[in-house]
Amino acid sequence: MTAEGRVIYMDNAATTAPSPAVVSAVRRALESDWGNAASAHGFGQKARRSVEEARVKVAALINARPDEIVFTSGGTESNNLAVKGVAEAEKGKGKGLAVSAIEHPCVLESARFLERRGWSVGQVPVDAVGRVSPGDVGKALAGGEGTVLVSVMLANNETGVVQPVGEIARIARERGVPVHTDAVQAAGRIPIDVNELGVDYLTISAHKFNGPHGVGALYIRRGARVTPVISGGSQEGGRRAGTLNVAGIAGMGVAAELAAAGLGERGTLVAGLRDRLERGILERIPDCLVNGPRAEAAARLPGHLNVSFHGVEGEALLMALDLSGIAVSTGSACSSGSLEPSHVLVAMGVDPGLARGAIRFSLGHGNTVDEVDTVLDILSRAVARLRKSTPTT
16 A cells, blocks of 8 residues: 555556446346346346346447347457457458457457468557557558458557557548458547547447446447357347356446546546656656657547666566555556567667567546545656666676
């Protein structure tokens, strides 16, 4: 804990605390909507109504139609369904994929899974601030016959850098290639309109915007094709088999409704706190590198800040902060404990040694100015102490 006995949470990119209204919705569904939503009797139909009400709310968050929302167990399943399911559905047109070098591991591993089965996977590079160039996507599609899917995330989970997905989708559409975007980090943090983006598939996960764990969704544009990766039932229009998580879906619906209602105000508040933290780190701690654009705050998600500290191991700094009551991350929560430098930072050209000294701060609307200032005090002392104990040569 901090000197004042508080715990400060700045790892909202990993997960967010469920809001009280979400907890109430989940509890209510467990108590009263516990029927199987696929059953024809009254108990099942009551559960089904709860699911369909949530589907409308989730669709509204991204300006989609309710029938374009397929509920899943979370972002990882949705991304697997998008990459593997579209590849299987479209394999008659070719066996090529194009993905960015900074995708979440569940997208990259899905692509590697297909690669081991004879697919051609092209990785699109990023520039020094972690942004994909639409022109590079166009080059990957040059000739274009074999590529059946482009997957570029809407915002990176480690750096928060927002990608030009709308322009990428326009280029792909001109070549008749469908586009998937992993919007897990972006949903609930910045406005999303699937029609303006022009994507065919989009992934979101409830626990990233104050919903419950274990539930997510894949937007599938009406008319777009996908082959299920989970078989054994006709749920979700035959696109995802399995008994629906009614309570989780109900909670996700409430979380989506709340996220949509306060999007602009929360984003402004969180961005201000993030900028205060960034300025303070650069002013008080020498030899630091902000990974991502600094001058263009709008080019990052409001709460994301990824900083490398020269001469410090990220894991050691994370533990020091944790002992002081501050929760942060060294990168993707799914890669926690890995000794390898972040593939995202390496793709940006960050020196592997410096990449190992990176910390991701991800702020939320529950953070305060006082918490930011407390983190700056503790962080500056921790970095100085670690540098003194492990001097560089």
